[in-house]
Amino acid sequence: MSTVTIDPLHPPRKALSGSDTKSFGYATIQSRLPVIVSKIVDDVYRTYHNLPDSDPLKEQKDKEAKQIIEAIGGLRYELQRDKPFRPLQDNLPDVGEWNQALADYYPSSSWFKASWLFAECYLYRRIKEAFALTQYWCDYDPFFSQKQTVFKSSQKAVVAIAVRLMSPTNKGSERDGSQSLSSLDILVSQAVGTEQAFFELVQICLWGNATDLSLLDNPDLAKVEELQRRVMMGSSPSPSSVASSNNSSNINLDKQNQEQVQNRREDDHATSELEKHAEKILQNDSDLLWEKVKTMRNGRVDIILDNAGFELYVDLVFADYMIRAGFASKVVFHAKRIPWFVSDVMPFDFQWAIDQLHKAGETAGSSPFFDPIDPIEQQALKDLGHKWQSYVDQGVWTVTSHDFWTSCYPFHHLPFLPSAQNLFQDMKQSDLWIFKGDLNYRKLVYDCQWPTTTPFKETIGSLSSHEEVPSLVTFRTCKADVVVGLKAGVEEKMNNVAKDWMVSGEYAVISFSNRDSKP
Numbered sequence: 415m416s417t418v419t420i421d422p423l424h425p426p427r428k429a430l431s432g433s434d435t436k437s438f439g440y441a442t443i444q445s446r447l448p449v450i451v452s453k454i455v456d457d458v459y460r461t462y463h464n465l466p467d468s469d470p471l472k473e474q475k476d477k478e479a480k481q482i483i484e485a486i487g488g489l490r491y492e493l494q495r496d497k498p499f500r501p502l503q504d505n506l507p508d509v510g511e512w513n514q515a516l517a518d519y520y521p522s523s524s525w526f527k528a529s530w531l532f533a534e535c536y537l538y539r540r541i542k543e544a545f546a547l548t549q550y551w552c553d554y555d556p557f558f559s560q561k562q563t564v565f566k567s568s569q570k571a572v573v574a575i576a577v578r579l580m581s582p583t584n585k586g587s588e589r590d591g592s593q594s595l596s597s598l599d600i601l602v603s604q605a606v607g608t609e610q611a612f613f614e615l616v617q618i619c620l621w622g623n624a625t626d627l628s629l630l631d632n633p634d635l636a637k638v639e640e641l642q643r644r645v646m647m648g649s650s651p652s653p654s655s656v657a658s659s660n661n662s663s664n665i666n667l668d669k670q671n672q673e674q675v676q677n678r679r680e681d682d683h684a685t686s687e688l689e690k691h692a693e694k695i696l697q698n699d700s701d702l703l704w705e706k707v708k709t710m711r712n713g714r715v716d717i718i719l720d721n722a723g724f725e726l727y728v729d730l731v732f733a734d735y736m737i738r739a740g741f742a743s744k745v746v747f748h749a750k751r752i753p754w755f756v757s758d759v760m761p762f763d764f765q766w767a768i769d770q771l772h773k774a775g776e777t778a779g780s781s782p783f784f785d786p787i788d789p790i791e792q793q794a795l796k797d798l799g800h801k802w803q804s805y806v807d808q809g810v811w812t813v814t815s816h817d818f819w820t821s822c823y824p825f826h827h828l829p830f831l832p833s834a835q836n837l838f839q840d841m842k843q844s845d846l847w848i849f850k851g852d853l854n855y856r857k858l859v860y861d862c863q864w865p866t867t868t869p870f871k872e873t874i875g876s877l878s879s880h881e882e883v884p885s886l887v888t889f890r891t892c893k894a895d896v897v898v899g900l901k902a903g904v905e906e907k908m909n910n911v912a913k914d915w916m917v918s919g920e921y922a923v924i925s926f927s928n929r930d931s932k933p
């Protein structure tokens with residue numbers, strides 16, 4: 415195995431950095447990160463003010479909350495005045511590696527001088543330090559309330575997808591007591607349907623990334639709903655594309671015909687929206703991905719997650735499809751060990767999301783989280799929640815977290831970094847790695863100034879050549895000024911279409927690196 419010098423200071427091309435005042439990194443460090451940090455102060459302040467007087471530890475918690483607020487305020491001051499980085503002072507397991515990287519690569523650097531990637535990762539690790547230095551707030555997620563808000567505002571899309579996936583369109587006959595099959599089950603049982611479902615679910619999974627909090631400075635819930643309406647328009651085929659193949663159940667035919675007409679109308683609209691959406695995918699390797707996936711049987715898929723809430727929900731929809739279609743019999747979800755980039759998934763968020771689906775089904779009329787929904791919608795959410803919980807209980811789905819994902823290191827180093835060896839030894843058993851979102855993309859391509867026409871496989875370094883790295887794909891909506899794999903002329907064309915095409919989240923890439931099937 416070749417050894418690679420581990421040096422985030424010298425990426426293959428000039429690193430993106432806040433030192434370039436025209437860069438998105440500069441704009442992010444200058445104006446967006448201080449807002450994100452300030453909202454943490456607000457959240458902690460609100461939380462400790464709401465602590466009940468009956469809490470026997472209220473005094474200690476109040477004292478520590480003030481300590482956190484002071485530390486976060488100091489962090490914002492350092493950020494805004496480009497103060498030098500300082501070593502971390504907590505005692506988390508990764509503190510040694512972080513401080514070694516600081517000493518080795520950025521001994522006298524600062525927020526606007528270091529690489530954007532290092533500065534931004536260091537910021538979130540410093541946020542964690544402020545909580546880790548306390549006794550009663552050490553496991554507190556200052557972003558959880560925002561994650562909940564955006565997920566709650568996603569209700570329409572969450573429910574619509576559940577109903578379309580789970581609506582029993584083929585009642586088993588009472589006599590043989592067969593279970594009703596959900597439309598997704600029926601869909602994946604038909605080869606064509608599987609391919610059709612694959613391409614549509616890939617798009618749902620891709621666009622679910624558009625609604626992340628680090629981009630939405632103030633989660634404008636109307637904007638979240640609009641973004642998700644677009645995702646919905648790429649939703650999986652409605653029951654009508656399946657119902658027509660079913661024996662008619664005892665539903666009133668008129669009602670069924672009306673539904674089919676309505677679904678077909680929605681389908682046509684969805685298809686045209688889907689086509690419109692597809693044009694916004696500037697590099698689309700989903701065909702190549704399908705060539706790989708369709709050969710998989712009972713394989714293992716690793717999904718390196720991005721945002722909680724709606725994006726996680728559509729990741730689970732995609733993972734469910736991979737299981738039902740028989741392509742995979744195991745999915746490993748990689749979450750973050752600490753609060754990260756505002757809305758990234760932690761293990762708690764993963765189980766919490768599945769639990770909300772149960773609750774929607776268990777509480778008649780309304781659920782503690784979602785607004786009141788009708789019995790059909792409740793049943794669809796409940797069925798989905800039960801199905802997903804059964805995957806977790808059976809070990810078909812496992813969620814894990816490793817410090818590597820919240821380190822400063824780009825992913826080229828995954829096979830070589832000593833502290834990531836246990837992670838890599840496990841992940842190399844996978845048949846397909848799926849990286850979700852913008853930050854994972856930036857770490858895949860080393861967050862540096864590649865020409866946009868550079869082939870994706872060239873930009874991921876060892877991950878496209880290392881013999882033990884499987885095929886991988888990235889589903890990414892563009893939110894940073896590094897994009898690779900584009901055909902000649904696309905960048906120039908996009909510069910005339912929308913000046914902010916690289917960072918708006920409006921455009922996306924699906925980039926695939928195929929590896930020969932493993933021996």
Ligand SMILES: O=P(O)(O)OC[C@H]1O[C@](O)(CO)[C@@H](O)[C@@H]1O
Binds near residue numbers: 629720721
């Ligand atoms: O949640 P995602 O898709 O990884 O997006 C996070 C991205 O948002 C930003 O914070 C701002 O674009 C980037 O720094 C980061 O890569």
